[in-house]
Amino acid sequence: EVQLVESGGGLVQPGGSLRLSCATSGFTFSSYAMSWVRQAPGKGLEWVSGISGSGDRPFYADSVRGRFTISRDNSKNTLHLQVKSLRAEDTAIYYCAISGPFGGVIVLSYFDYWGQGVLVTVSS
Amino acid sequence: EIVLTQSPATLSLSPGERATLSCRASQSITKYLAWYQQKPGQAPRLLIYDTSNRATGIPTRFSGSGSGTDFTLTINSLEPEDFAVYYCQQRSNWLSFGGGTKVEIK
Numbered sequence: 001e002v003q004l005v006e007s008g009g010g011l012v013q014p015g016g017s018l019r020l021s022c023a024t025s026g027f028t029f030s031s032y033a034m035s036w037v038r039q040a041p042g043k044g045l046e047w048v049s050g051i052s053g054s055g056d057r058p059f060y061a062d063s064v065r066g067r068f069t070i071s072r073d074n075s076k077n078t079l080h081l082q083v084k085s086l087r088a089e090d091t092a093i094y095y096c097a098i099s100g101p102f103g104g105v106i107v108l109s110y111f112d113y114w115g116q117g118v119l120v121t122v123s124s
Numbered sequence: 125e126i127v128l129t130q131s132p133a134t135l136s137l138s139p140g141e142r143a144t145l146s147c148r149a150s151q152s153i154t155k156y157l158a159w160y161q162q163k164p165g166q167a168p169r170l171l172i173y174d175t176s177n178r179a180t181g182i183p184t185r186f187s188g189s190g191s192g193t194d195f196t197l198t199i200n201s202l203e204p205e206d207f208a209v210y211y212c213q214q215r216s217n218w219l220s221f222g223g224g225t226k227v228e229i230k
Contacts, residue, residue: 035219044211044221044222044223044224045160045168045211045213045221045224046221047213047218047219047220047221050219059218061218061219062125095167095168097167100170101170101173101179101180106215108215108218108219109215110158110170110173110213110215111160111168111170112170112173112179112180114167114168114169115167116166116167117167
C-alpha cells in the first residue's frame, strides 16, 4: 500500500523558514517523480514544485522560485521542501504527491497518490 | 501561464441526477487535462486523466470528454458519496488547476 506522510509544518513568522518532509512507503521511491501541491484555507489547489526520480531535475512555480527548494533522499524514501522567506500568502496545507499515472517518469504530470497534507501558517 | 476556468462554481443536484462540469482553458491544451475529486478534510483523488481515461478504481459513472480548450466531466446518476468539490488540472504547459466546482445536495 502506498503511503505518503508529511511533517514539518507549523506556525512561522513572516520571513521565516521551515523544512517540510514527506516520508513514503509502498512503492519504489527512486523511480517516481514527486511534487508538492498546496491549498490555502478554503481555496483551490496550486502546484508548487516537482522533482524527478533521480533528483537531478527540479521544477518550481513562479510564485515560489528562489524561495523554496525541493530535494529528495532516495536512500530514505523521503521528499523535502525547504521553504524560506515565507509570506502570509504561503499559508496553506502542503501536500506531497506522486506524479502519475505514467510510471512516474514525467515530472510535470498528474498526481495519482497524495499524502494527507501538513499545515503551514505564516503569521506574526 | 494557462488559466483553467471551471463552471459553474456550485452545482445543486439530487442523488440519481446527472452532473455536468465544465473546464475551459485559456489556450489549447490538446488532451492534457485531468479531473480530481476532493471531500472536506481529505486530499484530492485523481478521477480522470488525459481527458477521458479513468484512473484506477474509479467507477464507470465518471466520464470525461473534450479537447483543445473545452472539457467536461460527467457524473451519471450521482451517488451520495459524489457530493464534493471537483478540480481540473492541465499538464500541457507547466501545471495549473482550475478553481473548482462544488457539487452539493439539492
